[in-house]
Amino acid sequence: MDTLADIETDTVLSGEADRLRADVAETLSRYPLDSIETEFPHFVGFVDSPDGVERPKEQHPVFYGCFDWHSSVHSHWALVRQLRLFDDHPAESEIVGSIDARLTPENVDREVAYLEGNESFEKPYGWAWFLHLASELSLWDDERANEWRSILEPLERAIVSLVETEFLSQERPFRVGTHGNTAFALHCVLDYARTVSDDSLESAVVETALEFFAEDRDYPVAYEPLGWDFLSPSLTEADLMRRVYGREEFATWLDEFLPDVTSSPHDAILEPVRVDADSDEGVALHLVGLNVSKAWCLAGLASALDGHRYAEPFERSAERHAERGLAGAFTDDYAGSHWLSSFVLYLLTRNEGGIAPARTRSD
Template sequence: MTFPDDVDTSTILSGNSDPFGPDTAATLSRHPLESIETEFPHVVRSIDSPDGVERPAEQHPVFYGCYDWHSAVHSHWSLVRQLRLFDDHPARSEIVASLDARFTADNIAREVDFIDANPSFEKPYGWAWLLHLASELSLWDDDRAAEWRSILEPLERTIVSLVESEFLSEQRPFRVGTHRNSAFALHCILDYARTVGNESLEAAVSEAAVEFFADDRDAPVAYEPLGWDFLSPSLTEADLMRRVYDRDEFAVWIDGFLPDVTASPSDSILEPVRVESDPDEGVAYHLLGLNVSKAWCLAGIASTLGDHRYADPFERSAKRHVESGLSQAFTEHYAGTHWLSSFVLYLLTRNDGGIAPASTPLD
């Protein structure tokens, strides 16, 4: 991906789509458009009988592509967000035609039926992205978006109910760098609740975040990344708590939560992860996404910290992660193409609404 010559790293970290034109929009849409139509390869779950399993498109007539359900969901989020933010999007008609074919009442009803029969399916990562998709549709002042939101509403309602009954009721968080990460799901759900004005859900998520993470101390950042992480457990947790606390409370919390990262060696969490240009294992592409997700966490935390001693180091680290992450994110290997563009769009447009909106800290 080539950015305009006059768009530097600092501009990218502003999290605003205004500097980017049609070429960037075309690049960001190419892989999601291709992948949401790509039924195979697809992740294989357990097979319960010799009769095999239904094809992905039969089980999930909306979200069947992109190798797995959650990637299909956030690829749809990515395309909808691009339609909202890029008025002159060169692939607008193609995106609209593709989504129109999927967003039908019958298709969504079948998605709901599957979730009803499999209530732990894609918990919590896929649920978090589905709510991001719903909130994105709510932000877009467009008749088509309103129609799509209305069609999606039964699935949105189902996921909100499961979040309240099956996720927020959990007794402990998962502090991992992959799909089960509790903090990432909580921050997505919190952003959704604030965007659509669901005050009771916002309060419940904020309370869960405090219960899970308020007393965390001395995060073991030296162990990151562990395996094939695409999220930093410690930075993702901090990215959540900056949404929950006001600035002063957050500064006190992060002083206790993180060791002195400014005094860490060269393998500090503030340094991007080094990844081969063409990894041998498909799952290694998670590490490419890790640098991108760390960039948005670091930038968001730095902007929250004000004059705290970590603000400048975090901002400089965010720039290094942008340079490293964006230099490799646009691979042509399907292990990366089916999801990485969504992470890049999240980074580039994190201040364009729907992501970390104005917080309502707990009293």
């Protein structure tokens, strides 16, 4: 699919939906809409008895598609966000019909029951994306959004509670480039707290972020990427801390956190990752996602560093990452198609609310 191939880079990095052509919405909805109803193949986790494995649709009657729970959740986020941002979405009736069919009180009760019996399930990545979905519904002034969020409210309450008791209480951060990344989950929870005006949760996230990351110095960016990374641990951490600090504080922190990324070997972090077509398909597609997520981090960092020596290098790097990432993001290979569109939408609409909203705390 080449619908996005000819979009100008400044339009991509603007993060504004109204600068995108009408046909972009159809492109962005195709894979998530198909995948949320695709039960197999599916990652069902470990088998803990000889009695067989319960079908994904039985375990997770709402979020059973997309190979895994978190991908189903952020695909729902992507579709809901598109309905909010794109007027007269070409797939509106299909999206609404698909979500309505699964989103019932009974199905949500089963999702809650599963989480209550498996309290570490999808910690923290799936929880983080679910809170993005909840905040997106809160932003959308629409009767359907109100109804869907009301139905999801028991699951929202359960996940917020688990975030507070099982995630924010952890003793140390995980600095990985995959699902366990602590900084990514913290920034999603912080965005949620600010969007729905949960001051207590916001304060707790800020406190945790400062405890984990405030003293980080001279981060080894030359080690990235490692293995199956689809996030940059260093840039994701910086993307969190720009939400935590004011501009001057953030610039001071960043100067100590990063080595000189304009000089070798540290400048490699500013270059898109080369995706080897001959490598394992799963790894290759994770690296496509890595380029997209680095693009949104770099663009956000550049916007927070007006006048700083890194502002222009970060902006130019974001352009290169966006171009490389979008070139490989729309694939019919299910290993990538079930999740990459969500990452692209995050990049293309990062300034449309729900992502890095303004700080509400006075300190």
